[in-house]
Amino acid sequence: MRIGVMVCHCGNNIAATVDCEAVALAAREFPDVVFATDHMYACSDPGQKTIEQTIRDLKLDGVVVASCSPRMHEVTFRRAVERAGLNRYMFEMANIREHVAWISLDRKRNTEKATDLVRMAVEKLRYDRPLTAKSFEVHKRVLIIGAGVAGIQAALDCAEGGLDVVLVERRQSIGGIMSKLDKTFPTIDCSVCVLGPKMVDVGQHPRITLHTLSEVEELSGYVGNFEVKIRKKSPFVDWTKCTGCGACLEKCPSKKVPDRHNEGICTTTAITIPFPQAIPKRAAIDPTVCLRFTKGKCGVCQKVCPANAVDYDMQDEVLTEKVGAVITATGLDLFDHTKCGEYGGGRYPDVITSLQYERMLSASGPTAGHIKRPSDGAEPKTVVFIACVGSRDRSVDRPYCSTFCCMYTAKQAILTRDHIPDAKAYVFYMDIRACGKGYEEFIRRAQEEYDVQYIRGRVAQVYPTSGPTGGPSGGQLMVRGADTLLGAQVEIAADLVVLAVGAEAAHGAPELAEKLRISCDAYGFFLESHPKLRPVETNTVGIFLAGACQAPKDIPASVAQASAAAGKVLALLSKDKLESDPQIAQVQTIRCIGCGKCERTCPFGAIRMRELRDGSKRAEVVETVCQGCGICSVTCPVRAIQLAHFTDSQLLAEVNALCRTWDETTES
């Protein structure tokens, strides 16, 4: 074998603490090395040209570059050796920048270590074999899970880019949390007025297939060829006939159903259309509360429906769709405010969540935009906002910042003063986090123009000032807390207390992650592939993240990430065929004993058992599904599975190169 070595200076990044010339000189003595040199910037155009030229001139069969991390430039150099006619896997990289130059100033020992790393790379290269990628067809369709603002944006972007979109939403209407908001910060523009047209676009776009009241049951396959099972829950109304006229809603006798769209501050009917702008605007029956299902009587909606659309015998439907990529946009849920006993949420009717308050502020909400206390319907004159309820609080296992509560609290305080000019608004806060375009200015406006009183400190307790059991009718709530700037206790008698609840991963997010074979953190937020360089990708190729399913995000950030995810999908599916990575598991059938442990451990379902003619079984790798993680390889009791490009022999060659002095040190 003929190997060439290039040691990169990376300007001064490496050369300052590593003697690159000496490393190159030493490399000339390594077995099979016929050429070794150093270069100021191996990745530069002249650097790459030198590599290509040397391969041609000296008829090299493999190249080692000692420079930065392979995550940085492996692809660059692989392309270079390929241009010169070599297989791209006949290339090895020794990381002497991050692993050597940047972590120590000892030039002598750095040079020794760099030499060792190059020796390892050369030894591995001697065992490398050319590998070729296989190509396969892709479905030019994308599945988007969740139709909040992120899912809607991603769907529209993908559809505009020419992809067919399957959009799945578990609620009856698309729109998500944004459809519940009154105004948005920092512009105070109407939330649903901005979102509404996009929702209509989704409903009408010829490339978007919308499944609401639906959930993903199972995802199988691999990038380009996913197969997804979607359970469409029965609405008990034939949506091809329903016109959304609302006659059934008026006549439904179960009128005491807590209204989910309005966060439970009012009631609705058992058959509902969640809100006027709902897409699709179709009625659905909630069988857990409908008298027809719970008690076996009633049937009014069926009688009054002019389109004869109500069908009590309708069943769930399970659909199968084939898609090439997946975007998860499952969003967030809010922290359960009753977990913080000190604020009395759930016990005192006038302690409400920020989203309940939002519904109250909304002109299309149950109070038509009038702020009314739940206990007696009176207009509150003092409203206290408590920030960081279920955020930055280790005692309730929510140590993270939910990022948007500071801003929406300022918005709600401003709107309070707008709606009730003689009302006082107080905000108890820990720190104000207003990092965004126009955000800090917005907080200033709340404080200066709207005279919102900001008190830096936590609230110790909220308690009713008067009245026995049953809550204070007409009474006030006393909010006792610390003002850490004054170093004093403060007590404020409030008519209404609004808890700025933080974000949690959407209910069921970890279960969905399991179905999609992606990872999530301890709180259920999905993990991106790299926090900085691959923030939209997951570790499962072909599955992307959009919006607050990854971490708490406000609307602009969600929309931006949704468009980013759509861009990734469009780029991925712009090709007719995809190439599979050849660095995957390979079964040596002769060694395999058919015990099936690999099949059981594979997190990607990439191994199946194949029956030989004599009836015995052997493992087989589904090449397009395998992600090359290597778990099967270490599980296999007989080492019958090897990971291509990382075989035992290749790794042993590296270890042996590194440990060649073992005998001398231990047996003396």
Add this chain to the structure above:
Amino acid sequence: MASDSSANASPDRTPELRAKIAAELEGVDFVLGYGRGFDPLHATPVTVRSEKDLGRLIFDPTCVQNLATSLYGLRGKRLGVVVKGCDSRSVIQLLQERLWERENLVIFGLPCEGVIDLAKLRASMDVASVKAASFIGSPRNGLLRLTLPEGGREVVIEKESAGLLADKCLRCQYPNPLVSDHVIGPETLPQGAQDTYADLAALEKLSTQERFDFWKRQMGRCIRCYACRNACPLCVCKHVCLADSREPHWLSAEATLQEKWLFQVMHALHLAGRCTECGECQRSCPMGIPILLLKRMMNRELKELFNYQAGVSLEAIPPLHTFLMEEDRIKDRGLLW
């Protein structure tokens, strides 16, 4: 069923064993059992193919071998096998790992009160000269009666068998077969002490250098005969063992310390979460190297990390043969990387 008498009287169960095996002979290729070996203190595996072989069967505290060792090489047949409590754990492990099919195995289980470790007897006398041996009472509190030549005459001596019990019997928690088709004789109560891993603790008291020296000394004595591997019921690579493989080339044929040592470490790692501590590897070692320590070290880790013990349940999924996003006792994931 012939439930004669108390647990520690240890009546001869051979007749019952023979009868049970005779009844099953029809449906199997053969039955693996114990027979008398080349001297009164050695048992040896025998195959029972027909009625005439039944007479060779024995069962007493000299039956130390784990007959499950032979099973993997006999795949494809329909067999009967005689097991003690500890051996049954190897069988469970083989079944659980789908290395044998339950329907092709007839298991004759023998509740066991312990077997003797000849190495312990060898320390005080010349075992090879024993002319006859018999056990009186339970091995846990009875006697071993030996007939020895002495200047042309024969003398009879008695030794307390408790002092000769194998180490694994001293900590035995599973004296009764955990899987069987026929149980021969009454079940017995576990009489072993709780395993405190005192042997490991003693080793870990040594400094790193002392421990390194200890293993260097021990491993240096290895002659790479692979008796340990061949005696292991769960070493199933056999013909493709890494010790003999050129691709991947883990070990060279050189008889250096590091090659010997690496082999033993590999052996231990391959058995992590699988080893039932039957002790056959160490028993079969002609050099008396304490290699079971390595396996016990792995088992202790497994117990601490995954609360798992191999070969106890047919349904259990060994922790190293599964993939979980989050392990209860391993905290390596959080918000940050």
Add this chain to the structure above:
Amino acid sequence: MSGSATTSLTLGYYPGCSQTGTAAEYDRSSRACCQALGVRLVDVPDWTCCGSTPAHTVDHVLAGALAARNLLQAERIGHDRVATPCPSCLAALRTASQHLAQDVQPDSNAPEDMAPSFRAEVERLLDRPAPLRASAVSVLQVLAEDVGIAAIASAVKKPLTGLRVAPYYGCLLNRPPGLMAFDDPENPTALDRVLTACGATVVDFPFKTECCGAAFGMPRLDIMQRLSARILDMADTCGADVIVVACPLCQMNLDLRRGQVNDHSRRQGGREFSLPAPYFTQLLGLALGLAEADLGLDKLVLDLRPVLEAARAREQKRALEVAAVAAAKTAAKAAAKADGTSGQKPGKPGSEPGPKEDAPCA
């Protein structure tokens, strides 16, 4: 009412110093209730001070050793669980066993010379091995969890029907949550449930865990007066007949020092408070039908008996009224039937609200 109350449970019992003096009635009633409910309490032999506040403000190791000694005494007679009525003793004992279990460094600011472990230090002071397993549990927890609310309810002989009680837990009983591991630290309910099982009406009392002023009664009387007055004011506002207490120090501030508290309240232009402040075990004992002498009712500064009497009278009156209304209804029904007109009509209003009682909002 059958044998279900006999739980047959045996625990170690650590009274603590208050229970031999100012809170003798807490001790007496705790023992009586436990006995009635089948919990056998075995006194920790030769018990000594738990360490309490004075020790741990000066020396954590010494405080730990004091508590550990008592746990050791319990372990020696074979009891790993020690019940104590006093929350302060509870905190001291539990802190010691937690620190022993975790074997923490006694003081993170300890001098550089590698402070020895907590256990080693405690053992040095005790001159014998420190306890291994023993830990403490409050009498309330034993009653609410080991005996169980259902068993208490079935053992009640004289329900406190009509008595409105404000459950006051004090600051220590459930907190810090990591140490006490019992009930909700912000809105505890164990006492509520026990009292409800006794037949009392528990008012929604927001100051369950507010500070009573504690030991400030000595150095800064004004603080204690202000804080205790707030609690009594709230209990009164909530319409409680009594405020029920679970801590000897709280009880002292709310009962023995009532005159001082009322003085303060009067000076501030507020009310005077007359509602008694008994221990929860005393009310429980009454409900279980135990003798007043066994519960030490005579030890309370504010007599409980008139309030009980008033509640009983009120309840009787209410019962009579209810009976009268019911009788009137039956009479009306009978009359309607005699009329021969539709017999269903009076029945219908009664049955109609049924399906309507759907999910409440908010």
